[in-house]
Structure formats: structure tokens, C-alpha cells
Amino acid sequence: MILPSILSADFSRLAEDCRDVLNAGGDFLHIDVMDGHLVPNISFAAPVFKWLRPIFPDVFLDVHLMIDEPVRYAPEMVKAGANNITFHVEAPEVRSDVAAAAREIGKLGCHVGITLKPGTKIETVLPALPYVDLVLIMSVEPGFGGQKFMADQLDKARLIKPMLKPNQRLEIDGGIDEHTIGEARRAGIDWFVAGNAIFGATDRTAAIRRLREAINAGT
Numbered sequence: 001m002i003l004p005s006i007l008s009a010d011f012s013r014l015a016e017d018c019r020d021v022l023n024a025g026g027d028f029l030h031i032d033v034m035d036g037h038l039v040p041n042i043s044f045a046a047p048v049f050k051w052l053r054p055i056f057p058d059v060f061l062d063v064h065l066m067i068d069e070p071v072r073y074a075p076e077m078v079k080a081g082a083n084n085i086t087f088h089v090e091a092p093e094v095r096s097d098v099a100a101a102a103r104e105i106g107k108l109g110c111h112v113g114i115t116l117k118p119g120t121k122i123e124t125v126l127p128a129l130p131y132v133d134l135v136l137i138m139s140v141e142p143g144f145g146g147q148k149f150m151a152d153q154l155d156k157a158r159l160i161k162p163m164l165k166p167n168q169r170l171e172i173d174g175g176i177d178e179h180t181i182g183e184a185r186r187a188g189i190d191w192f193v194a195g196n197a198i199f200g201a202t203d204r205t206a207a208i209r210r211l212r213e214a215i216n217a218g219t
Contacts, residue, residue, distance in 0.1 A: 032142075137172045
């Protein structure tokens with residue numbers, strides 16, 4: 001699946017931009033929520049996708065919580081329309097027991113994902129594996145779009161992929177474009193988050209087509 005990241009959208013025309021990338025071939029929408037604490041940036045919160053949900057009632061909203069208290073705010077996010085909630089193992093609220101956090105978020109009826117910063121060891125996600133639907137590999141330092149792809153993070157994907165069940169997915173976010181997506185696919189990635197490579201393209205349909213061609217070449 002290809003997930004356009006709305007962090008790269010034009011916020012003066014957010015609905016139009018989202019409709020455009022979905023019509024161009026994007027599968028889901030990826031939404032980065034940042035609190036300025038866990039990562040050095042502030043983005044947006046539940047009101048944004050609460051507003052998007054009625055416009056795109058059937059679109060899967062993949063919400064990445066880069067915040068200190070993901071369990072506290074997850075109910076608000078799900079109520080606003082999030083289909084998946086991904087949280088960080090580094091969040092102060094959850095790092096002592098990531099498995100308990102995954103179970104608690106799962107009680108909300110949404111899908112659950114777990115992720116980690118590039119400097120965090122992949123072993124930190126293992127206690128939560130039985131309780132999550134996806135593992136997100138960050139291939140940049142989270143907080144800002146437009147960063148260079150960190151190819152060494154694919155080692156984490158290669159390590160964790162054999163541990164996943166058939167119904168669990170491996171996702172990647174950061175620096176994904178037509179030049180890096182094939183390598184990510186070969187490492188076992190199922191879901192690909194792309195921001196500037198899609199929203200920054202003059203022809204978004206052609207951009208997504210090139211991404212899919214590169215995925216197929218990497219399979």
C-alpha cells in the first residue's frame with residue numbers, strides 16, 4: 001500500500017490535496033501528530049482528521065502519534081476517525097510497558113501500530129508484537145518531512161519481518177521515493193509512507209505509478 005503523508009500537503013487546500021492524491025492512486029492517508037516534546041515539531045491533532053473523515057468516509061486513516069502520551073490521547077483520535085493508531089516506544093507514558101500500551105489502545109477497536117526512532121534498538125518493540133497490527137520503521141529522524149532516507153534502518157525491517165504473523169504489516173516512513181522504495185520492498189516492507197515524492201510532484205498520478213513500478217521491481 002502507498003500512503004500519502006498529509007504533512008506534505010498544502011494546508012490552505014487540504015481536502016482538495018487529499019482528494020487529488022487519492023484519485024492519483026494513493027491507498028490510505030498517513031497523518032503525523034506531533035506535540036513538540038517527543039519530536040521537535042508541532043503539527044496537528046484530532047480536529048484535522050475529524051474534519052477530513054466525513055469528506056472521505058471510506059478512506060483508511062493511518063495516524064502516527066509522535067507524542068508523549070499516546071494512550072491518553074488515543075480515544076480522542078479514534079473518535080475523530082483514526083483507523084490505526086501507531087505509538088512510539090520512546091514515549092514517556094508507555095516506555096515502561098509497551099505491551100500494556102498496545103493492549104490498551106487496541107481496546108478502542110482500532111488497529112494498533114508500534115514504532116521507534118532510528119537510534120532505538122528494534123528489540124524494544126518485541127514485547128508488544130502479539131498485540132499490534134503493524135510495525136513502523138522510521139527511516140528518518142521523526143519530526144520533519146523532506147529528510148534523506150536512512151538505508152541502514154532497513155536492517156530493522158529485515159530482522160523483524162520474519163517475526164510477524166501473516167496478518168501483521170511492516171510499514172516504513174521517511175525519505176521514500178522512486179529511488180528508495182524498491183530497496184525497502186526487498187527488505188520486506190508492505191506499506192510505504194511518502195510525502196514530498198507525491199504531494200510535491202507536478203503529476204501525482206505519474207509519481208504514484210513510478211512508485212508502484214519500483215515496488216514491483218523490488219518484489
